[in-house]
Amino acid sequence: MEDAETNCRAVLAKLYLYLDGEIAGEGCAVIESHLRACVSCLRRCSFERDFIKIVHDRCSEGRAPEYLLERIRHALDEMS
Ligand SMILES: [Zn+2]
Numbered sequence: 001m002e003d004a005e006t007n008c009r010a011v012l013a014k015l016y017l018y019l020d021g022e023i024a025g026e027g028c029a030v031i032e033s034h035l036r037a038c039v040s041c042l043r044r045c046s047f048e049r050d051f052i053k054i055v056h057d058r059c060s061e062g063r064a065p066e067y068l069l070e071r072i073r074h075a076l077d078e079m080s
Pocket residue numbers: 004007008009011034038039040041042
């Protein structure tokens with residue numbers, strides 16, 4: 001379905017902002033309702049959430065190195 005695909009792309013594009021808590025209100029609700037309906041985005045979301053947590057846990061400044069996030073983003077892009 002074309003609409004679902006468009007939504008997936010929109011959700012994945014905002015996933016990092018969402019996980020960082022930088023999306024509030026309506027935008028956040030849109031993403032959450034999509035995640036409830038879409039298993040593949042939900043999986044990707046929990047994968048990224050775990051990844052971010054690991055990076056944060058290991059990083060004493062509590063901040064993920066940007067180059068590392070970039071590498072993961074590329075790897076995920078190749079996967080999809
Ligand atoms: Zn989706």
